Each structure stands twice: as structure tokens, then as C-alpha cells.
Amino acid sequence: MSTAPGPAVVEAVDYHTAGEPFRIVTAGLPPVPGETVAERRAVAIGAGGTATAPRPGPLDDVRRLLTREPRGHAGMYGGFVVPPDDDGAHLGVLFWHKDGYSTACGHGTIALAAWAVDTGRVPAPADGTAEVRIDVPSGRVAATVHRSGGRTTGIAFRNVPAFVTARGLDVSTRYGPCTVDVAHAGACYAFVRAADLGLSVTPARLPGLTAAGQAVRAALDGHPATRHPADDRLSGVYGTVLYETLPDTGDGPAQRNVTVFADGQIDRSPCGSATSARLALLAADGLLPPGKALRHESLIGTAFTGRVLGERDGGLLTEVTGTAHRTGEHRFLLDPDDDLGAGFLL
Numbered sequence: 001m002s003t004a005p006g007p008a009v010v011e012a013v014d015y016h017t018a019g020e021p022f023r024i025v026t027a028g029l030p031p032v033p034g035e036t037v038a039e040r041r042a043v044a045i046g047a048g049g050t051a052t053a054p055r056p057g058p059l060d061d062v063r064r065l066l067t068r069e070p071r072g073h074a075g076m077y078g079g080f081v082v083p084p085d086d087d088g089a090h091l092g093v094l095f096w097h098k099d100g101y102s103t104a105c106g107h108g109t110i111a112l113a114a115w116a117v118d119t120g121r122v123p124a125p126a127d128g129t130a131e132v133r134i135d136v137p138s139g140r141v142a143a144t145v146h147r148s149g150g151r152t153t154g155i156a157f158r159n160v161p162a163f164v165t166a167r168g169l170d171v172s173t174r175y176g177p178c179t180v181d182v183a184h185a186g187a188c189y190a191f192v193r194a195a196d197l198g199l200s201v202t203p204a205r206l207p208g209l210t211a212a213g214q215a216v217r218a219a220l221d222g223h224p225a226t227r228h229p230a231d232d233r234l235s236g237v238y239g240t241v242l243y244e245t246l247p248d249t250g251d252g253p254a255q256r257n258v259t260v261f262a263d264g265q266i267d268r269s270p271c272g273s274a275t276s277a278r279l280a281l282l283a284a285d286g287l288l289p290p291g292k293a294l295r296h297e298s299l300i301g302t303a304f305t306g307r308v309l310g311e312r313d314g315g316l317l318t319e320v321t322g323t324a325h326r327t328g329e330h331r332f333l334l335d336p337d338d339d340l341g342a343g344f345l346l
Contacts, residue, residue, distance in 0.1 A: 017107035035085075078095075079096065092135040141159055143155050162277050163184055165225045257270060257271070275304050
């Protein structure tokens with residue numbers, strides 16, 4: 001339980017992308033110094049802190065207020081809108097979850113693009129498309145927002161380069177041995193066939209999937225394949241993706257997955273940046289030729305579509321398409337006499 005004072009008022013707009021929440025903070029933030037989004041993320045984490053154990057401070061008070069009950073929950077995800085690195089982007093964002101700050105978030109990028117257009121921050125036609133460029137801690141991403149009849153109908157985002165760093169790693173966990181592939185796409189992901197650990201990607205097996213995902217992440221701690229070759233801030237397994245193969249569609253392969261990240265948090269969506277990383281692995285196996293697309297399903301049956309568009313900066317340029325919908329607008333208060341303070345996690 002936290003008793004940190006926190007801000008008096010925080011305003012936010014909530015979206016969900018394929019079932020995964022994304023809370024966009026629009027007012028109530030303290031100043032976040034830094035010349036770039038990556039620098040501002042370092043400020044948010046604080047000197048001596050880590051991505052999943054940030055140091056206390058005014059900005060982190062807001063994160064904890066919004067991810068803890070009774071205002072949030074352990075599965076909450078969101079972002080602080082900050083200035084972009086330069087005039088080439090429309091906005092910047094610091095992604096956060098219950099444990100700290102991430103370097104990439106595909107579902108959040110989709111939600112932010114929808115919000116930017118829905119609110120008029122980025123002009124868009126009633127019928128047609130608009131591009132929203134967003135600086136995230138791992139680089140600049142771009143989203144094409146599709147509109148029809150004055151409504152946003154879909155968003156396709158192009159991620160930072162995706163690339164493979166390891167295939168067929170033999171990993172031992174307390175749940176048994178398994179074979180792991182590792183790929184990067186703004187964050188580092190470890191991919192494991194769920195059946196290799198005696199699991200299936202269904203809600204009924206969620207406790208086992210969560211524990212197995214945490215075990216694989218722990219087993220790969222410090223492994224060379226998890227290091228990013230150019231930016232050590234992007235190193236280390238962010239999420240473990242447990243997956244199973246589904247029958248191909250007419251457009252290409254299909255898979256179902258659950259991504260376990262941070263301290264056992266579950267992505268309700270198919271995970272946008274993990275989808276990007278998955279595309280790099282499928283392309284390397286020759287399973288995603290030009291013109292084909294991956295149907296990537298989540299634990300709850302929602303789906304993203306992923307395509308490889310070409311090569312870029314030593315990796316693959318990928319595009320992930322999904323939808324986002326607004327679920328609420330909020331004005332959160334912190335009563336100074338509230339004994340729960342910023343709240344609690346269960």
C-alpha cells in the first residue's frame with residue numbers, strides 16, 4: 001500500500017486496443033525534463049532505478065495513482081504525452097504499466113494515433129487517411145489512421161526495425177525445458193511454443209502461462225541474445241510470448257499468443273510490438289512471403305494483422321493493423337485525507 005501524496009487532480013482519456021487498456025494522461029503531470037523521449041524516460045525511472053523498479057518522484061506518483069486500485073488495476077497500461085524529439089513527429093509518449101516504464105508499446109501506439117485524430121490534434125479527413133508520427137523511447141513510429149464517415153475505422157502502425165537475435169535456444173525452467181527464439185522490435189521478446197511446456201493459449205490456463213512466462217524471462221536474464229546491438233536501454237527480455245499455431249488463412253499464417261511482461265502482467269491484445277517481432281521470425285523461416293499477412297490472435301480472441309513491408313536499417317520494416325476504441329474520460333482525484341493514498345495492488 002502506498003501513502004505517497006501524489007497530484008491532486010489528473011485528467012485522462014481511456015482507450016482499449018483489442019481489449020488491452022491504454023490510459024492517456026492529458027492534464028496533471030509535473031514537468032518532465034529532457035531533450036528526447038528516451039531522456040525523459042530515464043528521468044521518469046530516476047537515478048538508480050530500473051525499468052520495473054523506478055525511483056519515487058512526482059511523475060511516478062502519477063503512474064502509481066493510475067495503475068493501482070481503486071483508480072486502476074494490476075493490468076492497467078497507459079502513457080504520458082510529452083513533446084516529441086523534433087518537429088518531425090506530432091507527439092512523444094512515455095509508456096507505463098503497474099511496474100514501471102517500457103520502451104515500446106504497439107497497442108498504445110494504435111490508441112494514441114486514434115486519440116490524436118479523434119481529438120483534432122492531428123487533422124484528418126472525414127473519409128480517407130491521416131498519418132500520425134510518434135516518438136517513443138525506442139525511436140520514431142508512424143501510424144496511418146483510416147477514416148470513414150467521420151469515424152476512425154482502423155490504424156496501421158509501422159514500427160522501428162524488427163530483427164532476430166537467436167533461434168532454438170535450449171532453456172531450462174522449473175516447468176521443464178523448452179526451446180526459445182528471441183527477436184527485437186522496440187523491445188526484446190522471447191517466443192516459446194506453449195505446448196512445449198504442456199500448456200495451451202486459453203484463459204483457463206492463464207495461471208500456468210503467466211508463471212511459465214516469468215520463468216522463461218528469468219532464465220534468459222543476462223543472455224547475450226537479449227542485448228540490443230545499438231542501444232543497451234532496449235536490452236533484456238521485456239516480454240515472453242507463449243504461442244500456438246492455428247490453421248492458415250487465405251492471406252497467410254495464423255497464430256494465437258499471450259504475452260507475459262513486467263512482473264507477470266498479461267497483454268489482453270495480441271501485443272503490437274511482439275507481433276512486429278514475430279513477423280521477423282516468420283519471415284526468416286520463409287513463412288511470410290511478400291503479399292502475405294499474419295493473423296495474430298490474443299488470449300481473448302481479438303486480432304492484429306501483421307505484414308512485412310521491406311528492409312530498414314538492418315532489420316525489417318513491419319506494419320501491424322488493429323482498432324482502438326474510446327472507453328471513457330476521467331478526472332481522478334486524490335483526497336489528502338484518504339488513508340489509502342495512491343492506492344494498492346492485488
